[in-house]
Amino acid sequence: MWWTYIVRRALSSIPVFAGIITIAFIATQSVPGDPLAMMVGEDATEEQYEALRREFGLDRPLVVQWGGYLVNIATGDFGYSLRTRRPVNAEIWQYFAASLELGLAAFLLAIVIGIPAGIWSAVRHDRMADHVLRILTLGGVAAPIFWTALMAQWIFYGRLEWLPGTGQLSDFMLFSNPPPQVTGMITIDSILAGNWVALQDALRHMILPASVLAYRVIAVIARMTRTVMIEALAEDHIRTARALGVGPAAIVWRHALKNAAPPILTVLGLAFGQLVQGSILVETVFAWPGLGLYAVQGILNLDYPVVIGVSVLICVVYVVANLIVDLLYPAFDPRIRYS
Amino acid sequence: MTHRIVKFMLAAALAAIALAPTATAQSQQEIWEQTLIIGGVDEPQTFDPHVNVTQIGGQRIYPNLYEGLVQYDASGEIAPMLAESWSVSDDNLTYTFQLRDDVRFSDGTAFNADAVSFAFERLREINQGPVNVFAQVDTVEAQNDHGVVITLSQPFAPFLSALASWQGALFMSPAYVESNAGDDLGVTHMNDHTAGTGPYMLQTWEPENQIVMVRNPHYWGEYAEDGIERVVYRTIREPATGVQLLRNGGIDILERLVTDFAPSLEENDAVQVQTRLSLGGSYGLHIHFNNQLEPFTDTSVRQALSHAIDYGRIIEQVFGSYGQQASGALPTDFSPWFNTDAGQYEYDPELAQLMLDEAGVDASGWSFELGWQAGNANQRDIGQIVQENLGALGIQIELVEMPLPVWREVIWNNTFEMVFVQFSLAYADPDARLWRAYHSSEFRMNGFNPGFLNDRYDELVEQGRTESAFDTRKSLYDEAQALLVDEAPTLFLVNMLYTYAHRSSTNGITWIPSYGPFFDAAQISKDPAGFSQ
Numbered sequence: 001m002w003w004t005y006i007v008r009r010a011l012s013s014i015p016v017f018a019g020i021i022t023i024a025f026i027a028t029q030s031v032p033g034d035p036l037a038m039m040v041g042e043d044a045t046e047e048q049y050e051a052l053r054r055e056f057g058l059d060r061p062l063v064v065q066w067g068g069y070l071v072n073i074a075t076g077d078f079g080y081s082l083r084t085r086r087p088v089n090a091e092i093w094q095y096f097a098a099s100l101e102l103g104l105a106a107f108l109l110a111i112v113i114g115i116p117a118g119i120w121s122a123v124r125h126d127r128m129a130d131h132v133l134r135i136l137t138l139g140g141v142a143a144p145i146f147w148t149a150l151m152a153q154w155i156f157y158g159r160l161e162w163l164p165g166t167g168q169l170s171d172f173m174l175f176s177n178p179p180p181q182v183t184g185m186i187t188i189d190s191i192l193a194g195n196w197v198a199l200q201d202a203l204r205h206m207i208l209p210a211s212v213l214a215y216r217v218i219a220v221i222a223r224m225t226r227t228v229m230i231e232a233l234a235e236d237h238i239r240t241a242r243a244l245g246v247g248p249a250a251i252v253w254r255h256a257l258k259n260a261a262p263p264i265l266t267v268l269g270l271a272f273g274q275l276v277q278g279s280i281l282v283e284t285v286f287a288w289p290g291l292g293l294y295a296v297q298g299i300l301n302l303d304y305p306v307v308i309g310v311s312v313l314i315c316v317v318y319v320v321a322n323l324i325v326d327l328l329y330p331a332f333d334p335r336i337r338y339s
Numbered sequence: 340m341t342h343r344i345v346k347f348m349l350a351a352a353l354a355a356i357a358l359a360p361t362a363t364a365q366s367q368q369e370i371w372e373q374t375l376i377i378g379g380v381d382e383p384q385t386f387d388p389h390v391n392v393t394q395i396g397g398q399r400i401y402p403n404l405y406e407g408l409v410q411y412d413a414s415g416e417i418a419p420m421l422a423e424s425w426s427v428s429d430d431n432l433t434y435t436f437q438l439r440d441d442v443r444f445s446d447g448t449a450f451n452a453d454a455v456s457f458a459f460e461r462l463r464e465i466n467q468g469p470v471n472v473f474a475q476v477d478t479v480e481a482q483n484d485h486g487v488v489i490t491l492s493q494p495f496a497p498f499l500s501a502l503a504s505w506q507g508a509l510f511m512s513p514a515y516v517e518s519n520a521g522d523d524l525g526v527t528h529m530n531d532h533t534a535g536t537g538p539y540m541l542q543t544w545e546p547e548n549q550i551v552m553v554r555n556p557h558y559w560g561e562y563a564e565d566g567i568e569r570v571v572y573r574t575i576r577e578p579a580t581g582v583q584l585l586r587n588g589g590i591d592i593l594e595r596l597v598t599d600f601a602p603s604l605e606e607n608d609a610v611q612v613q614t615r616l617s618l619g620g621s622y623g624l625h626i627h628f629n630n631q632l633e634p635f636t637d638t639s640v641r642q643a644l645s646h647a648i649d650y651g652r653i654i655e656q657v658f659g660s661y662g663q664q665a666s667g668a669l670p671t672d673f674s675p676w677f678n679t680d681a682g683q684y685e686y687d688p689e690l691a692q693l694m695l696d697e698a699g700v701d702a703s704g705w706s707f708e709l710g711w712q713a714g715n716a717n718q719r720d721i722g723q724i725v726q727e728n729l730g731a732l733g734i735q736i737e738l739v740e741m742p743l744p745v746w747r748e749v750i751w752n753n754t755f756e757m758v759f760v761q762f763s764l765a766y767a768d769p770d771a772r773l774w775r776a777y778h779s780s781e782f783r784m785n786g787f788n789p790g791f792l793n794d795r796y797d798e799l800v801e802q803g804r805t806e807s808a809f810d811t812r813k814s815l816y817d818e819a820q821a822l823l824v825d826e827a828p829t830l831f832l833v834n835m836l837y838t839y840a841h842r843s844s845t846n847g848i849t850w851i852p853s854y855g856p857f858f859d860a861a862q863i864s865k866d867p868a869g870f871s872q
Contacts, residue, residue: 032745037743040392046784095547112346175370175569176366293576300713
């Protein structure tokens with residue numbers, strides 16, 4: 001039964017979470033530097049410093065602090081940011097939603113462009129189209145992403161002024177007619193509220209960062225698809241199908257792709273995790289308030305609860321993505337069963 | 340075939356969405372005119388002035404929200420603000436303030452003497468934030484509705500200056516705080532809510548994204564004609580993006596302009612670049628010696644090394660026209676306190692070698708770590724020059740990049756060998772820097788003194804703190820500055836200017852060095868002609 005499979009997978013991921021929390025905790029404790037150092041003024045006395053340590057529970061033995069994290073996170077309490085004193089729960093979902101939105105958009109672009117591109121390249125392999133595509137994808141993998149981002153921003157916003165340069169919504173929309181927050185993903189919230197003007201605005205703002213983010217993933221998926229499809233198309237059963245008169249489209253889409261699917265799915269699952277966790281460089285260039293920015297500032301400020309919270313969240317994303325991929329395998333290859 | 344058609348339609352739909360203009364132009368212009376957008380990188384720690392310790396985060400934002408009893412005027416003198424007038428007793432221990440009677444907090448309640456004593460009481464109870472700046476405050480008593488008497492336990496000459504600084508902007512509505520006190524004196528609530536007397540109040544705070552402030556409906560002062568209704572501080576971490584936004588009108592003011600971009604912006608008519616003295620925005624960039632560590636315990640060694648640095652090259656290569664060689668610990672042009680005769684070290688490597696020989700030390704084979712603040716390109720570049728300069732004497736310097744918490748920690752625990760520091764003035768008085776960086780009591784756990792213990796210096800700044808006559812203080816601090824240069828506990832490198840840029844359509848930007856880098860939004864208005872689709 002697929003649902004017992006899901007339950008079993010969920011249970012077996014509990015040790016994974018505990019492990020992530022532990023590793024993140026050890027990492028933050030091992031890094032030199034004291035986050036409280038930035039929280040007290042230049043002229044703080046030792047008593048004031050100690051009082052702050054107590055307030056944040058940082059004077060408790062390490063084992064107690066570690067245990068505290070395990071218990072609290074299990075109940076969904078990520079604690080308070082050491083820097084802003086706000087509950088990490090309240091903050092983290094907002095940033096996550098922004099990254100999720102961008103990541104999903106990039107993911108869709110990657111599938112819609114990358115897979116057909118890879119297939120086309122495979123079908124026409126070693127001809128001109130294939131070579132052109134391979135050069136383009138090489139550019140996607142080789143160019144540093146912040147350079148691509150800055151270039152895209154400069155060309156499409158700076159020079160041509162076709163698209164907005166930063167942010168999720170234009171100031172006008174933000175201050176006159178923003179969609180009410182439901183999911184934190186502005187496009188979805190706009191649809192839910194029926195606010196089509198805001199939806200258009202939000203989509204326009206997503207185009208540049210999502211494309212930049214997607215470029216590299218498109219490159220990887222296209223190349224992967226190409227390789228796998230070339231192999232699949234060379235199989236015996238394909239030759240048989242051709243001999244029996246099956247049309248070329250059906251050959252590619254119905255027969256070959258099914259065999260090629262599992263490795264592509266795996267790559268997609270990993271790519272999804274990567275996209276959604278927030279690309280710090282893209283978020284920095286486009287001032288997109290996502291998880292990447294939040295995480296990096298948390299790390300630079302040695303904000304333990306933030307670092308641990310973000311680590312757990314990213315772990316959840318990967319676990320869920322991999323679970324979905326595993327659930328989808330049998331749809332493509334009936335030989336794979338849930339074990 | 341069908342999926343090709345579908346794909347085409349999808350692409351067409353996306354293109355239509357991408358390129359179509361979004362809404363009618365008229366209301367867009369209104370929103371544009373009313374909204375001031377400031378791009379920067381300095382995140383505030385909290386919006387509670389009794390908890391906040393970050394100068395740069397607090398200084399640039401708080402004055403729009405909270406006000407003090409007094410303020411600095413354009414020439415740096417103490418002027419009335421929430422207090423109309425004041426008098427000081429002969430023994431300099433009692434300050435009597437007459438408060439304005441037309442001031443209200445953003446929640447509508449009246450500002451009065453009780454609010455003043457409430458503020459100091461809350462500050463004392465929470466025991467964080469600027470509480471140590473006001474450590475000399477003994478009692479705060481309301482005489483009547485608009486008269487308040489503050490007594491000090493000992494004379495503190497910079498008291499009015501501290502009250503005028505961002506740390507003195509302490510006054511929040513007692514009624515509002517008490518009704519939101521929870522179980523922590525309102526610290527959690529006031530973290531992201533404000534109830535001050537300033538021209539604006541906080542609407543939303545999204546850390547790492549933006550701060551939105553709207554007009555205080557009960558503000559006692561005046562706004563510029565057709566002034567700003569909404570102030571937005573936007574965090575833009577990538578300098579190139581900030582410049583791009585400024586060019587295209589996406590933001591109105593760009594803080595901390597990276598000077599590499601200044602020439603190209605200066606050519607642009609739509610943008611103005613300004614360079615100013617900012618006491619609050621790090622005016623000084625220096626390197627501390629660990630004075631308790633051999634061989635830096637020897638004054639002549641420190642003096643010798645001070646001659647080994649090529650200051651001219653540092654200024655030229657790293658700062659261009661935006662800096663000059665420092666002369667001690669105070670900012671150049673900080674009048675009237677800056678001692679123009681305090682002295683500077685000249686770059687003279689032969690003299691340096693000579694002095695080291697006379698001190699009887701063999702510098703070749705010395706090796707030190709020089710810590711610099713992560714992400715600070717100026718420090719990194721200067722570090723490389725210093726590495727070369729000291730290398731010429733045979734001294735090996737290893738540059739160590741330090742994230743801020745690490746940097747803070749090594750300074751507090753005196754575990755550094757040499758380390759970069761940046762000076763700013765918490766209040767516009769020499770005491771703010773000369774005491775805090777070099778008085779012997781600041782050499783302690785959590786202190787900023789790099790191990791400099793000098794009796795004569797202590798005498799000078801102690802007297803400077805308690806003497807009230809300007810002439811006396813001036814001569815005391817002059818001597819203190821000259822002594823610092825002479826004793827060289829620190830490699831005094833550069834005094835920097837602060838550069839920012841703004842759209843030409845943004846008018847009314849004022850600049851008071853004592854409040855730098857603060858932009859007074861109440862005086863700003865935007866020229867409608869500057870709006871573009």
